[in-house]
């Protein structure tokens with residue numbers, strides 16, 4: 001029986017050198033004349049062990065990593081029983097098909113990423129062999145209203161950050177009047193430290209397309225835009241290829257599969273602006289304009305792209321839909337918590353032992369996530385905080401490690417669920433500097449349309465810089481807090497409204513570090529340079 | 545001011561319409577593909593940049609005239625997005641990620657080391673036109689942080705030494721190539 005070898009060649013795999021590993025594998029297999037088929041796949045999620053090589057034969061699977069080109073020969077020797085000399089047991093990740101012997105993978109519950117790392121993303125046949133487009137075929141046997149009801153019953157909430165119930169959004173768009181309707185897939189993924197959407201698109205692009213098709217059918221949309229950020233060239237390529245295949249397969253175009261539905265996909269590449277992830281800014285960007293947000297209401301569902309009703313959803317939201325229809329809404333709702341069904345994918349990164357993409361049922365605790373799945377902090381240092389939701393999110397201390405990962409629970413702490421970035425940091429990170437880091441980002445990315453955000457974030461950054469240089473007084477801490485409040489309440493869009501979160505949460509949970517900077521002129525983590533005037537040419541002027 | 549001197553002055557300045565000639569063929573090809581598509585501005589700019597490596601002023605002027613937009617609108621869009629730049633980049637675009645995951649894994653030190661090694665700041669190019677240095681917000685390879693990107697190739701798990709090495713290798717490679725050309 002022939003053997004299948006899978007090599008993960010997503011962006012993360014390639015960055016770790018998967019291309020060279022693949023070439024070495026091909027050479028070695030050729031030389032040994034093994035009966036082996038080599039397959040390129042997406043990312044299995046265990047990015048900390050990239051390049052990953054999975055060998056499958058007789059229904060067994062063995063996962064190895066990291067396999068650098070030099071290790072390929074030894075690996076093949078060992079696996080095919082030609083001797084174990086030089087092979088290191090450390091390279092073995094898992095020997096079970098369900099990966100239950102490797103908690104990082106075994107503890108996950110994969111829905112949206114179930115085929116990432118399993119199928120060849122460039123092969124429609126692979127996707128079809130795993131039940132691809134069955135959900136869409138089933139969907140067009142229902143009425144659009146029934147589909148919306150199913151999505152509502154599943155308690156699926158938007159995975160782009162705000163957690164708005166997806167079924168409700170679809171219903172509003174369905175009921176809005178317009179000669180034309182659009183749907184948009186938001187693949188801008190601007191949060192630094194997040195790569196869920198990238199992994200899904202690179203690993204299983206057809207699932208996203210299928211979800212969009214189902215959404216389009218439910219809402220009566222005739223055109224679907226996919227807005228991908230330009231920093232993801234591989235994802236753009238995968239989508240282009242997948243759309244071509246979908247057209248050839250007959251799920252786009254006119255009167256699709258005899259259902260009377262017309263639909264086409266359009267890819268729009270972003271051009272590097274964080275604010276374009278915000279839905280109204282994103283639509284302006286698709287229209288070819290500066291990506292500046294507009295006031296809501298009117299909401300896109302009523303008045304969106306070029307004034308037509310438009311529904312905008314995240315990649316992961318769409319990728320959840322096919323499984324909901326196939327397995328039923330109750331199945332999905334039961335996976336998560338009472339208010340939010342299903343799973344959420346997180347990009348677990350930072351100073352953590354096992355980083356990568358993790359998909360878990362909503363409602364898991366942070367402790368399980370970081371210490372059981374992530375394996376705790378790298379190289380024996382001490383865990384300090386976990387940052388959720390990127391620049392719009394917050395930092396939570398160890399004391400809150402048993403918080404459940406759910407929209408409401410996280411919101412109560414001051415952090416947010418966000419789109420799925422989860423960065424764990426150790427005691428070498430200074431929390432003041434960390435807050436300053438995020439404000440540097442939001443300040444640069446503020447589009448400048450509204451004053452509280454444009455000037456407020458700059459002032460916040462100045463204050464944080466002043467504190468981190470040991471030049472601030474306790475009075476400044478009060479000022480920081482009240483300014484945060486002003487920016488939060490006064491800003492036009494989510495960027496400004498959430499920009500103070502990193503400062504507010506660090507101020508709330510790590511006040512002692514702020515006080516050390518202010519009162520003792522010391523940085524406990526030894527990161528901030530006291531009394532240095534480096535990197536702050538405008539500081540004195542702006543603070544005067 | 546007497547009228548005649550003013551006139552003379554004007555004659556001296558005016559050298560004919562710089563855009564009198566039709567756009568160069570490669571630009572015309574890009575523009576023709578997107579005529580009458582009001583939403584294509586960003587795509588047009590992306591294609592121009594893909595061809596020239598940056599957005600040359602003259603090409604933007606042509607774009608405005610040919611597609612019927614005010615020049616301010618073209619620049620408005622071009623300056624809004626981080627992806628676009630207005631000066632020619634070096635042969636090697638070295639981009640260091642300063643996203644969250646890379647930041648907590650020490651990317652600032654890599655940026656500092658590269659700035660020192662190349663003798664330039666962020667968003668600048670070396671005088672020999674070989675290197676440009678930029679930072680990016682996140683490349684999506686966060687679990688391999690810190691991440692360095694040279695042109696289209698992403699390198700993960702970098703250290704200060706390996707980053708500087710990478711740049712040094714490119715320098716050497718070019719020195720060798722340069723000699724071959726002159727020899």
Ligand SMILES: Cc1cc2nc3c(=O)[nH]c(=O)nc-3n(C[C@H](O)[C@H](O)[C@H](O)COP(=O)(O)O)c2cc1C
Nearest residue numbers: 158159160186189190277278279313314317494495
């Ligand atoms: C500053 C800002 C950035 C955002 N970035 C993203 C993003 O990168 N990806 C995304 O899906 N949603 C992003 N959002 C949320 C979107 O505005 C929108 O709520 C979301 O795409 C809706 O999809 P959902 O209902 O499926 O979550 C962002 C919002 C703001 C305010």
Ligand code: FES
Nearest residue numbers: 641643646683686
């Ligand atoms: S934070 Fe550097 S690649 Fe994402």
